[in-house]
Amino acid sequence: MDAVSETIITDQKPTQPTVDDPSLLTVILDLTPHGWFKIKHHITVQEVTKALLVFLNAHLSLNNSNQVAFIVCSPDGAKFLYPNPGKNFDGIQDNGSSKGETGNKSSNPNLVNTEMYRQFRIVDEAVLEELNEVLKSLSKSNSVNKTRSTLSGALSLALTYTNRMLNLDQSISTTTASAFNATTKSTSGTSNVTSSGSSASAVSTNYTSMLSRILVISANDDDDVKYIPIMNSMFAAQKMRLPIDVAKLGSISSSYLQQASDATNGIYLQVEKPEGLIQTLCTAFFIESSIRPLIILPSNSNVSYRASCFITGKSVDLGYVCSVCLCIMSIIPTDAKCPTCNSHFDKSILNQLQNSVVLSTKRRKIDSNGRDTPPV
Amino acid sequence: MSSSNLFKATVNEHLECLPKPIQSRLYEAPATCLSIYRLLPPLAKFYIMSMLFYEHPIALKDMSKWCKPTAKKIQFEALKRLRSLHLIEEHNKGSHLKLHQTFRKNFRDCLTGSQTSNAFGNLCTSPDKNHIDVKFLDMFASQKWESILHFMVGTELSVAPSKSVLSLLKSGGLMEGPGTSASNLKITNKGFQFLLQDVNVQIWTLLLQYLSLTQDLNMDPVDVLNFIFVLGCLELGKSYTVSSLSETQISMLADLKDYGLIYQNHNDKERFYPTRLATTLTSEAAALRTPSMALNQVVDTANSEATEEQMFSNTGGSIILETNFKIYAYTNSPLEIAILNLFVHLKTRFPNMVTGQITRESIRKALFNGITADQIIKFLESHAHSQMKQMAKENLDKKIEFDANNNINTATDNQQLSVGEFGSANSYHKLEVLPPTVVDQIKLWQLELDRIQTFEGYLFKDFSSQQEYDALRSYASELGVLLWSDKNRKKFFVTKDGMSQVADFANKNRGR
Known part of the structure; x- marks a missing residue:
C-alpha cells in the first residue's frame, strides 16, 4: 500500500504557457538637446536612431501582427512620428518616381533600402523622414525653452495610443496606420451608413488580447521634469498593466524614470557606455511581456523614491x-x-x-x- | 491548445524533419529566415535576437542563468526546438552556443535592410491593364477555397475543383474512393477533422501535402518552401513579376492558383497577385481570423439575397451556444451545417438558421471519429456570434474592474501584485466566449474515453544511494520530463525527449 501512496505520476501535458500574442511597442525618444550634448563623445542621435530602427524591425519580425509606434519629445513638444495620420504611408512603398511623393522625400531619396521587407520599410522611412523634420525645426527654434522636457506629454500620448489600440479591433486592419486612419475617419462625424456599420462591428468584435509596452530612451539629466504628470501617467500605466522600460543614456540616473519603470514592473537600465546600444536593446529591452515571467529581468538595485x-x-x-x-x-x-x-x-x-x-x-x-x- | 499552435506544430514538425543540408539551404533566403523565426516559440525568439548582434559564442551556462528556475522546462523546449532546426550550433565541445552562420547573416541583413534585392518578391512596375483590387482578390480566393471545402462536404457545385486539388485531397487522406474522378470521392474522418480547423491550418495541411508530392516529382523542396515563405511576406493587392522566379516556382503558380493562394490573369502570365490566403500564411492567431472573416464578408456581399442584417451577423460568426447546451446557428451554408452535424444533434432547420443540442452521444460520436474536444471548442469559439463575443467582453471588463478595485487601489498591495502576478495577469483574465460549463463538459466527455495514456520513455532504476536518486529525480522534474517516480523503490520514468539530457546529467554527476 505504501508503495502506491509514494508513487507520483506527473501530469505530462504539452502545454504552452507562453502565448504568442501580438504586441504593441511604443518607443519614446527624448530629444532634449542638453542631454545629447553631454554624451556627444559616446553616441549621436543618428547612431541611436540606427539602433532603434533595427530594434523596431526586430520587434515587427517577432509576429506578423506586431505593431510599433514612435514618439519623439523635444522642447517644442511631443510628436508622433509613426503612425502619422496626416500622411499616407502606403504611398511610400512605391519607389522614388511614382505618385504620392512630395518634395521633402526627394531631398533624401534613399533613406532606407527600397528592397527591404515592406512592413519594416514603411515604419523606417516614416520615422527617418519625420525625425529629420523634427531635428530641422529644433535647430531653428529659439533657445528660450531649450531645457524644457516634454516627456510627460509623450508618455500620455503613448498611453492614449496604447489604450486606443487595445480597444480597437485588430482584425479589420492589420497595419497600424490604416487602423488609425479608419478610426479618425469614422469619428470625424460625416460617417455614412457603411462606415458606421464597420465601426460598430469593430467595437463588438474586439476580443484579441494584445500585449503592449513602452520604451523610453532619454539622455536628459535634469530632474526638473514635470513630476506630477509623469507620476500620473505612471499610475495610469500601472493600472493598464503596461510596463514602461527605460534606457537612460549618460552617467546620471533619472530618479523619476527609475520610479516609473519600477512601479510598472518595467526594466530600467542606465547605459553609461551607449556605443553598443543595439546589443543592449536586443537583449535587455527585447524581453516581451509574454516571456517576462520566465526571465530574470535586469534588476534595479536601488531605486530612489524621492x-x-x-x-x-x-x-x-x-x-x-x-x-x-x-x-x-x-x-x-x-x-x-x-x-x-x-x-x-x-x-x-x-x-x-x-x-x-x-x-x-x-x-x-x-x-x-x-x-x-x-x-x- | 489553440489552433495557431496546431498549425505551427505541423509546419515546424515538417521543418524539423528536414535534413540539415536542406535546412541550411533554406536559410539562404531572407524571407524564409524571417518566416521561420516567426514560427518559433517566444523564448526561442528571444534567444536568437540576443545572439544575433553578439559576435562571440554564448556559454550555455550563462544562458541558463537568464531564466528563472521555474521556467527550466520552457527553456529546455526552446533550445530543443532551436537545435532540431539547427539554428544554434554547439561550439567548444558543447559548452558554448552560436547561431547558424547563414541564418545569422541573412536575418541580420533582413533587419538592417541590407539584404540582396529580390528577397521579398519583385514588384511589377508596369501598370496592369485589368484593374485588380483587394476586393476582387478576396472574392477570387474565397471562391476557390470555399469550393474546395464545399466539394468535400458534397455540396452540388457547378464546377468541381481541379484535378490537382482532387489528387491532393486523396493523397492527404482527406477523401477516399476509387479513381480520381470527382463523383467517386467520399470524405473521410480525417477530412471532417480538417474542416474543423482554421483556414490557415487547412492551407498548411494542403501545402505540406503538396510539398511531399513535389518531392516525388523531383522538384526542389527548398525552392518550393522558399516560395511559400516568400508568398507569406508579399503584400496584398500588389502584382509581382514572374520573371524573377525560378523554373520550379513558375510551375507551382498554376497549382497555387487552384488553391486560391495567388491570382493570375489568363492573358497576362507575366505577373501574379498574392491573395489574402497567401499573405497571412505565416501570421499569428489574431491575423489568422482575418482571412476567414474577410472571406465571410465577401461571400455575403456576393450573395445578392443576403440582407444587411445577415451580413452584420455573419462578420463575426453565427453560432449561439447557451449554458443548457442548446445551440443556434444563423446560417444556411451547407458547409457549416455539415460541420455542425459532426458534433451537434441537430433538431430543426429554418430558412436562415438551424437549432440543435449538444449531447453526450453527439460529442462521443465526434470523438470516436477522431475529432478532439479542443477542435470542437476552438471551432465554436471562432464561429461564435458577435453578440456572444460582446457579452463575453463585457463580462471580462467587469471582472477586470472588480479585480482592479480590490487590488490596485491600495498602494502596498499593488507593489506585490505588479511584481508577482504581472505576467500571469493575462491568464487570469481570459475571455470566455463560450459558457464555461459547456466547455468543461465537452472536455470531461473526452476524458471519459482517455482512461489510459501511453508514453514512450525510459526507466531509471538501481540507484546506489538516495541522494543520487533525489538529485536526478529533481533534475528531471525541473526539466518537465519526469512522468512517474517511486521514492521507495528508487525508480523513475522520463519521457523519450528528456532521456539524453537526464543521462548527461547523471554521467556528469557520476564523474564528480
Missing part, C-alpha cells in the same frame, strides 16, 4: 507634507498656505518649525522616515 517639491520642482530628500492633501514641500510657503489645496497652516507651528529646522531635521530623519507633518 519625490519632487510642489513649489520649487526640485527633488527632495527631506521635506514638509501638508496633512490635508499630502502635498510635498521643500520650503515652508511664504503665505502659510498649502500650494495645492489652499489649507491654512497653523502660524505657531510654522514658527516652531522655522526656528528648530536645523535641529529637528536630524532627529526626524531617524524617527519618521524623513517626513515632517505640520499640523494644520
